[in-house]
Amino acid sequence: xxxxxxxxxxxxxxxxxxxxxxxxxxxxxxxxxxxxxxxxxxxxxxxxxxxxxxxxxxxxxxxxxxxxxxxxxxxxxxxxxxxxxxxxxxxxxxxxxxxxxxxxxxxxxxxxxxxxxxxxxxxxxxxxxxxxxxxxxxxxxxxxxxxxxxxxxxxxxxxxxxxxxxxxxxxxxxxxxxxxxxxxxxxxxxxxxxxxxxxxxxxxxxxxxxxxxxxxxxxxxxxxxxxxxxxxxxxxxxxxxxxxxxxxxxxxxxxxxxxxxxxxxxxxxxxxxxxxxxxxxxxxxxxxxxxxxxxxxxxxxxxxxxxxxxxxxxxxxxxxxxxxxxxxxxxxxxxxxxxxxxxxx
Numbered sequence: 001x002x003x004x005x006x007x008x009x010x011x012x013x014x015x016x017x018x019x020x021x022x023x024x025x026x027x028x029x030x031x032x033x034x035x036x037x038x039x040x041x042x043x044x045x046x047x048x049x050x051x052x053x054x055x056x057x058x059x060x061x062x063x064x065x066x067x068x069x070x071x072x073x074x075x076x077x078x079x080x081x082x083x084x085x086x087x088x089x090x091x092x093x094x095x096x097x098x099x100x101x102x103x104x105x106x107x108x109x110x111x112x113x114x115x116x117x118x119x120x121x122x123x124x125x126x127x128x129x130x131x132x133x134x135x136x137x138x139x140x141x142x143x144x145x146x147x148x149x150x151x152x153x154x155x156x157x158x159x160x161x162x163x164x165x166x167x168x169x170x171x172x173x174x175x176x177x178x179x180x181x182x183x184x185x186x187x188x189x190x191x192x193x194x195x196x197x198x199x200x201x202x203x204x205x206x207x208x209x210x211x212x213x214x215x216x217x218x219x220x221x222x223x224x225x226x227x228x229x230x231x232x233x234x235x236x237x238x239x240x241x242x243x244x245x246x247x248x249x250x251x252x253x254x255x256x257x258x259x260x261x262x263x264x265x266x267x268x269x270x271x272x273x274x275x276x277x278x279x280x281x282x283x284x285x286x287x288x289x290x291x292x293x294x295x296x297x298x299x300x301x302x303x304x305x306x307x308x309x310x311x312x313x314x315x316x317x318x319x320x321x322x323x324x325x326x327x328x329x330x331x332x333x334x335x336x337x338x339x340x341x342x343x344x345x
Contacts, residue, residue: 003158004167008126014169015126019133021166022047027054029143029157030066030130031171032122034095034179034197035150035298036157037066037140038165039130048109048139054164056146063110064097064118064180065137068128073119076106076137083207084185090206093123095176095197099184110139120180126171142179143168149236149301149333152177156302177295178325183210192216195325197294216328217319219336238304240265242312242334246327247341249287249315255341256313265309267300267330269293272315280307287315290322297326301333 006014006028018028022039025047030039038055040047042065052059065076070088073080077100084098102117111117119137122128131138142150143157151157154170161168181196183203191211192200204210245252253272260266265280269287282300285292304312314330316338317323331338 001163001166003162003165005154005158006167006169008169008171011126011129015129015133018130018167018169019135022130022134022136022138025050026166027051027164028130028166029151029154029161029168030127030138030140031154031169031174032066032124032127033093033174034122034176035152035174036143036154036168037122037127037138038143038157038161039066039138039140041134042066042110042137042139043105043107044136045107045109048107051139051141052109054161055141055144057141058146060112061141062112062114062118063139063141064120065106065110066127066131066140067119067121067137068131069121072137073100076103076117077101077119078103081185083190086206087183087203088121091198091202092121093128094121095123095180096120096203097180097182097194097196099182099186099193101186116184116186118182124171126169130169147237149238149298150179152295152298156298159302173295175295177298178322178329181325184213195328197322197325199321200324201321216324217331236298236301236329236333237335238265238301238312238333240304240309240312241337242301242314242330243337243339244314244316244327244330244334245339245341246316251341252315255339256315260313263308263310265304265307265312267297267312267314269315280304280309287317290317290320290326293317293326294322297329 097118097120145160152174157168176197179196181198182194184191266276270283273283284296
């Protein structure tokens with residue numbers, strides 16, 4: 001199969017071309033504000049199953065339905081709580097996925113048999129135009145091979161999916177750089193299942209205190225079923241093993257320098273970029289600039305697969321604001337191989 005690259009030189013024509021592929025049961029790489037997604041007609045079970053085949057995705061890892069506006073929620077969800085409508089009015093389009101009870105029209109292939117479904121409205125003009133032109137919700141996980149770092153530009157998508165899918169829409173680099181925040185609204189209290197491009201603090205300003213699922217900071221137990229994407233499996237990982245080092249910036253830099261050597265890759269804050277002579281260094285932004293870290297972390301992880309590195313160490317931001325999402329992605333990439341330094345270590 002030859003994968004077509006659809007540019008946005010003529011936006012309406014590009015959207016209709018991508019929509020036609022989706023309506024015919026094809027797969028299309030779509031840009032969003034978070035990462036590029038691998039999209040299929042979310043009501044076409046056979047097309048959705050092709051997503052799992054192209055990605056090599058585990059069959060118990062559910063997908064997210066992407067819609068162009070909040071008015072579509074009632075088409076695919078039941079018993080929608082008032083909090084969901086409030087959040088959609090406040091944060092959609094944007095990097096928020098809500099877990100809600102699904103209607104029967106949503107195929108089991110999307111939910112992996114769960115009675116709930118994740119829904120979001122992406123904040124990217126190309127994605128919204130394609131969904132509207134297709135006239136169907138688009139089921140889409142991140143557009144990488146399963147376990148690999150998520151793609152934040154069309155080039156990344158083609159690295160993983162060229163020859164496996166019908167087309168990729170080139171909408172430029174993603175502005176957020178980490179996937180959407182996933183909030184479960186089907187229980188007694190809202191529960192954060194995955195931190196992402198919308199900080200937890202912004203949600204708590206609307207809803208009050210939110211329970212953070214333990215899968216955010218530690219792996220699920222063996223046999224435990226994931227309720228949302230990104231909860232169970234090792235994700236975002238380059239080929240070389242990753243170790244995440246948490247603590248004060250100077251302390252983590254010192255620890256990494258003590259343990260680094262030839263063939264070591266380093267993900268670090270800008271302030272420490274010159275601290276690791278002889279190593280393959282990938283700065284991801286200033287220690288206080290978690291938005292920039294979010295935009296650059298996946299590109300940094302991917303870049304090591306083209307470098308001769310045998311081990312990777314990563315500095316990690318604190319769990320506040322977007323730092324929670326960046327830290328989560330790094331820890332997932334490391335398979336939760338973490339060195340936690342106490343202050344002054």
